[in-house]
Amino acid sequence: MKITIITLVVLLGLILAGLKFRGSFSATIDKSSEEHFESLYDLQSESLTGETVDLDKYRGHVVLVVNTASKCGLTPQYEGLESLYREFSPQGFVVLGFPSNDFLGQEPGTSEEIALFCSENYQVTFPLFAKSKVKGAERSEIFQLLTAELEEPTWNFTKYLVSKDGHVVARFAPRIKPDHPDLRGSIEQELAVGSIPD
Secondary structure, eight states: OHHHHHHHHHHHHHHHHHHHHHHHHHHHHHHHHHHHTSOGGGOEEEBTTSOEEEGGGGTTSEEEEEEEOSSSTTTTHHHHHHHHHHHHGGGTEEEEEEEOOTTTTOOOOOHHHHHHHHHHHHOOOSOBBOOOOOSSTTOOHHHHHHTSSSOOOSSTTOEEEEOTTSOEEEEEOTTSOTTOHHHHHHHHHHHTSOOOOO
């Protein structure tokens, strides 16, 4: 009987020690994960054509991240986003489009269908990425970063402005059109900030 009790005590001690170690290991993982999310330019994403894109290539640019959809009442904003991109890109500005089917299934297409739709209907030349989740617990790493301190997208064409050093500086609601003075003014203000050193 004594051996059985001693054995149980030893086993219980080993189990508790294992749980303690597991907890400290999880905390370490979480900490490194938080460091990974310091800047948009620390992340990667899959392009619409299936290539891995290191967002560090946009470091030093002002970036407008937009969750897009092809079958939405706001879809014509593609035209305004393309106009913004063409106007400001010589100054170091880029629009990054992230198609999402999160809102009433308004982006049901494949990557090929999305690319064809955007090209034929709106002559989109700014970078588009693979369809992803932009809200809820399963949202992509990029949208986890964008919404760490700001509201999640409430609909298609929510816009997040990111500074040259990769930090989110503003959120614009879906119905704020690309030519809205507040959005344009914020872009111009960020572009006026000095270049970020390599």
